[in-house]
Amino acid sequence: MKRLGRIIKSESGAVLKVGTAVAATSFVLLAALFVVGFQNRVYPGVFVNDTDVSGKTLSEVTSIANVRKFQVRVEIVSEGIDPFEATAENIGLEYAPDKTALNAYRHGRGVSSIENIKSIVKAIFNPISYPLSFKLDDSLLNEQIVLIKSSIPNPPVNPELSLQGGSVVLSPGKSGVTIDTARLKNILLARAASGSREPIRLPVETVDPALTEMQARAAVARAEALIGKSMVFSFEGEKTVYEDKTLVSWLNPRGSYKETTLREAVLALASKVDREPQSPVFVQSGGRVVEFAPARDGVVTSQEGIFQEIVEGFRELESTGTTSAAISIPVEKQSPALTMEDVNDLGIRELVGKGSSQFRGSPSERVHNIVLSANRINGTLIPPGEIFSFNNAVGEIDKFNGYKESLIIRNGETILGDGGGVCQVSTTVFRAALDAGLEIVDRRHHSFRVGYYEQDSLPGLDATIYSPVVDLKFRNDTAHHILVQAKADTKNMKLDFEFYGTKDGRVASVSTPHITTTVPAPEPIYEDDPTKPAGVEEWVGHSSPGTAASVEYSVTKNGHVLHQDTFRSTYKPQHAKVLRGTGG
Numbered sequence: 001m002k003r004l005g006r007i008i009k010s011e012s013g014a015v016l017k018v019g020t021a022v023a024a025t026s027f028v029l030l031a032a033l034f035v036v037g038f039q040n041r042v043y044p045g046v047f048v049n050d051t052d053v054s055g056k057t058l059s060e061v062t063s064i065a066n067v068r069k070f071q072v073r074v075e076i077v078s079e080g081i082d083p084f085e086a087t088a089e090n091i092g093l094e095y096a097p098d099k100t101a102l103n104a105y106r107h108g109r110g111v112s113s114i115e116n117i118k119s120i121v122k123a124i125f126n127p128i129s130y131p132l133s134f135k136l137d138d139s140l141l142n143e144q145i146v147l148i149k150s151s152i153p154n155p156p157v158n159p160e161l162s163l164q165g166g167s168v169v170l171s172p173g174k175s176g177v178t179i180d181t182a183r184l185k186n187i188l189l190a191r192a193a194s195g196s197r198e199p200i201r202l203p204v205e206t207v208d209p210a211l212t213e214m215q216a217r218a219a220v221a222r223a224e225a226l227i228g229k230s231m232v233f234s235f236e237g238e239k240t241v242y243e244d245k246t247l248v249s250w251l252n253p254r255g256s257y258k259e260t261t262l263r264e265a266v267l268a269l270a271s272k273v274d275r276e277p278q279s280p281v282f283v284q285s286g287g288r289v290v291e292f293a294p295a296r297d298g299v300v301t302s303q304e305g306i307f308q309e310i311v312e313g314f315r316e317l318e319s320t321g322t323t324s325a326a327i328s329i330p331v332e333k334q335s336p337a338l339t340m341e342d343v344n345d346l347g348i349r350e351l352v353g354k355g356s357s358q359f360r361g362s363p364s365e366r367v368h369n370i371v372l373s374a375n376r377i378n379g380t381l382i383p384p385g386e387i388f389s390f391n392n393a394v395g396e397i398d399k400f401n402g403y404k405e406s407l408i409i410r411n412g413e414t415i416l417g418d419g420g421g422v423c424q425v426s427t428t429v430f431r432a433a434l435d436a437g438l439e440i441v442d443r444r445h446h447s448f449r450v451g452y453y454e455q456d457s458l459p460g461l462d463a464t465i466y467s468p469v470v471d472l473k474f475r476n477d478t479a480h481h482i483l484v485q486a487k488a489d490t491k492n493m494k495l496d497f498e499f500y501g502t503k504d505g506r507v508a509s510v511s512t513p514h515i516t517t518t519v520p521a522p523e524p525i526y527e528d529d530p531t532k533p534a535g536v537e538e539w540v541g542h543s544s545p546g547t548a549a550s551v552e553y554s555v556t557k558n559g560h561v562l563h564q565d566t567f568r569s570t571y572k573p574q575h576a577k578v579l580r581g582t583g584g
Contacts, residue, residue, distance in 0.1 A: 445571070
């Protein structure tokens with residue numbers, strides 16, 4: 001009996017194994033037939049929204065998903081508010097039927113065979129639906145939502161902080177009716193995905209944005225902490241300053257900051273900084289450079305980086321005694337296709353020095369002379385070892401060479417003369433030479449202080465010329481050529497000189513002018529002028545105090561002193577002259 005039992009068990013196991021093998025073979029065969037049957041067709045249980053696309057080809061599903069029109073009526077449930085039509089055009093909606101079809105077709109056609117089988121079986125018993133694929137212009141959609149919201153009368157007014165006359169003012173705001181714009185946007189997107197044109201009905205709700213007494217006190221305290229403070233954003237020497245009045249308006253009285261307002265400020269900063277890479281241009285003719293553009297990296301600002309820097313700046317200003325938060329604008333740089341070395345062999349590769357001055361308030365004749373003389377120096381090449389002479393570079397300064405009469409200082413007097421304003425150019429060139437760390441051979445200060453040169457500097461950083469006696473000279477003591485570039489900005493009344501060459505490791509130091517003596521300005525002198533009607537007065541020049549100033553200048557390279565000098569300036573006190581009309 002025991003032996004018979006063993007035989008029976010053995011036969012039963014063999015039968016089970018054979019049955020399992022047959023079942024497995026049958027399943028594989030059925031699966032293969034199933035796959036072959038749906039080759040190039042969507043598997044069962046797959047829908048596009050409410051439409052069954054099982055067994056359809058890609059082209060058939062694309063036709064089904066090709067929605068040709070989208071239009072939804074938005075009804076605000078409130079008296080006196082007209083319905084609004086959201087169309088494909090005004091929200092920038094564009095359907096992608098081929099992408100919709102591909103999503104449906106790819107169901108059950110992934111990388112993993114096991115996962116594919118699971119997906120196919122699951123869809124047979126629990127159908128899966130794919131929405132319509134589309135893209136839209138988010139900015140247009142947001143504009144339409146804002147437009148819908150703005151059509152509602154009596155909207156709520158949020159509390160606002162402002163700075164008026166040095167004091168913080170908190171406007172309390174007022175209650176009003178509004179709609180849930182986030183909900184409206186989500187419903188519109190859902191309608192677009194489904195292709196449904198069912199109207200959207202949104203009720204208005206009353207909102208009271210009033211602050212509690214505690215919130216109001218906290219908001220005012222935050223704003224008061226910003227009085228007299230600023231944020232300074234800088235990139236490549238250019239600065240954008242936001243003063244306390246602007247910073248206070250950025251605060252959200254409920255706490256934190258107005259994100260939308262900050263994002264707008266970020267975009268404004270980015271628009272000033274972003275640029276495409278610039279390949280260099282260098283065209284030389286007759287010993288001068290007649291066309292020049294330096295190689296410049298392309299720049300893309302990190303807008304999220306700027307936003308975070310603003311938030312950190314606020315934290316610093318609100319919680320510490322810091323009066324100015326200095327922020328370097330974060331950027332990513334892109335190199336140009338060419339470098340300066342590709343377009344010239346003179347060693348002109350990079351910016352080595354820059355000088356600036358402002359001439360706000362200059363009469364048109366003076367501005368004309370500044371632009372003319374700056375253009376005549378623009379493009380000058382200074383070979384290594386050569387002394388630059390301003391007078392030689394600018395040429396004759398008279399009416400025969402295009403200069404106009406404007407006020408000049410001659411023999412201790414302010415008079416009309418050809419070329420008034422040229423000293424603005426020599427002063428700016430002097431500052432560029434100092435910044436480049438070059439050897440100053442000859443520099444003279446003006447007899448009197450000139451207000452134009454003190455718009456962005458203390459007295460002591462000017463340089464006068466009077467051809468052929470008084471000149472500005474400096475030596476190019478580098479191993480490469482230096483290219484002089486001038487930029488006269490008559491819109492912002494600003495003059496820049498840039499020196500391009502090759503940096504050799506020198507470091508220039510220019511001290512802030514030190515004022516040692518000041519003598520009060522004398523009273524103005526009045527002179528009768530019969531050519532002017534009686535009672536008319538014309539001021540010729542301006543009064544200025546007498547001043548002694550000194551500037552320390554040193555240039556080092558690898559720890560060794562190349563140049564060391566003290567520029568001393570003694571300005572006489574100057575009286576203004578007033579021409580008093582005595583004519584009929």
